[in-house]
Amino acid sequence: MQITRPTLLLDKTRVQRNIGKMVEKARRHGVTLRPHFKTHQSAQIGEWFRDHGIDRITVSSIEMAHYFAQNGWRDILIAFPVNIRAIDTLNMLAQTLSLHLVVESQETIAYLIRHLKQPATLWLKVDTGYGRTGVPTSNEELLLTLTEQIVWTPHLQLGGLLAHAGHSYFARSPEEVVAIFDDTRKQLYYLKTMLEQACGIEIQISVGDTPGCSLATKFDGIDEIRPGNFVFYDLMQLRLGACEEQDIAVAVACPVVAKHADRNEVIIHGGAVHLSKETLEEDGQPPHYGYVCRLLDDRWSLHLNGARVRALSQEHGIVSLPRQDFERIRIGELLVVLPVHSCLTANLMRGYLTFDDEALDMMR
């Protein structure tokens, strides 16, 4: 590998293993895996999922739906509240796709009833405690109204209830992650039963979030899971106990450009435009932007204990190191940074390099 600038390394063995494990877990629990492709945004990595029999996917934007549709995917859920300004593109996509959309208001559904010219499946976005968006589970009346609004419209189909229990990211232990997942599952199951009885139709349940799907062992009542980050994992997931360090499958190789012996710090080319400004706080220490590893022939090492990306500006990263590590590092060599949040890092890096020197593209 001839690396001259910040480069997103991808460990293909780990990615394949992460995919295989989640596929097997979904199979074992009898749930459909509809992986979220916003993490990798890559047609080539998408094919690795297809090799495992995956044929339904989740994306986070209309542009991403378009990209994966062009790459042969035919059953796509856009897991973001419908943006009615993009109705023309949605109509175009719905012509060729089994298109799944997310709604949470009467206004948006009314708009789709009038302007969506193709059949589509709508999912009701439910907020099970994350507090981002969706109908709060307590608002059963609105959920009932929305359900009736959809089932009375011929060209709209109701998929069911969809939630992203993103509050799992604030959990302080794997047990808490599982408790949040379980709470979401039960809340949705209660609503499903209520709506099925009231409207006489079948309601499916779709849940997301990598921490929950990685750690939970009980999926009763769930029809579909939509984790995405598990394909790469990252330091946030490691902190939550959702993965091991050896599961983290992407990392940024960064050239060392300066050393500061007075403060045991080196400067890398690897800044906010490569890693993102996502931070991680651990053990009451100041927030940091990533762990630091050495580059080996066919992989990166385990992280150097006590080494952290302490600060970032647009292109610079400041890496703080224990003295003995600092002394071994030479200007011009590469350090490898494990990202705090791999989705944002991949989104910035716009491509991958495997240890077989294969370059993988992402959507533009």
Added chain:
Amino acid sequence: MQITRPTLLLDKTRVQRNIGKMVEKARRHGVTLRPHFKTHQSAQIGEWFRDHGIDRITVSSIEMAHYFAQNGWRDILIAFPVNIRAIDTLNMLAQTLSLHLVVESQETIAYLIRHLKQPATLWLKVDTGYGRTGVPTSNEELLLTLTEQIVWTPHLQLGGLLAHAGHSYFARSPEEVVAIFDDTRKQLYYLKTMLEQACGIEIQISVGDTPGCSLATKFDGIDEIRPGNFVFYDLMQLRLGACEEQDIAVAVACPVVAKHADRNEVIIHGGAVHLSKETLEEDGQPPHYGYVCRLLDDRWSLHLNGARVRALSQEHGIVSLPRQDFERIRIGELLVVLPVHSCLTANLMRGYLTFDDEALDMMR
């Protein structure tokens, strides 16, 4: 304007005014303006600078140097410590450019002496208190060694001393910004005199940072300024007093996709992949990701008092609003977010739309 998705709006009048003011200020103080193009990364915006007679520029990466070289720029400073792994590209660039490079160690200079095949101008990176990188001003011995190392090498020319007083971003008042700028100026002047006397050569002084260059009124001893952010400004600069709100020249138009009346919050399509996760803390309030404006016909409004982007995930923004503003907003309309840090936002958005419906490209 037919905006269907998150779009980076650019107010051309403001950009032109920002450029004009800095050009005029540099002229008035007899310093060369070598603007930093990492903020806009756009050949078309570069032309607006050229219209003002600018012919020397600053960039933050070798790729950016290459992009602007392809767009006709011939005098380029890469304001980042030389990455020796990229020596082939540097040699290629130095063939056609007046190439300026930044160094701060004997190792890197020694490497350039051996491997740089074309003439280039080297600048000594000095740390005047920011604590990121560069030789601390206290280390006169090293600065003298580096100077001698360069001046004894025929194909390398010494430009002088270069600093970025980035600690101005932590200032709590315009006066403090000016004090930091002035302190940097004097420290560099002291070192310049010392090196000129010791080596019998001419040493120039180049300083950066938009807050300092916007607010300072004394530039004695300075030869060149390299601000970049001033072309757009942003909320960080506004907080520092380096600009007025009406100087902020880019903002992200974001479709409203959901409303939450119980918490006076709306959800916009505009997340970490559009705005970046850069935050601003003000008045002991929790950190936020941007101010929020209404979209008018030919501009955006002043920001809505008390409205903030409270949280971001990959694609979602949560906007917290005063009740009366909340009530007026409809699903499907656009809100406009003033960015905390316009450099990172522009870097993510990869293009601009003016109010004349002109799309401006950025480097890829």
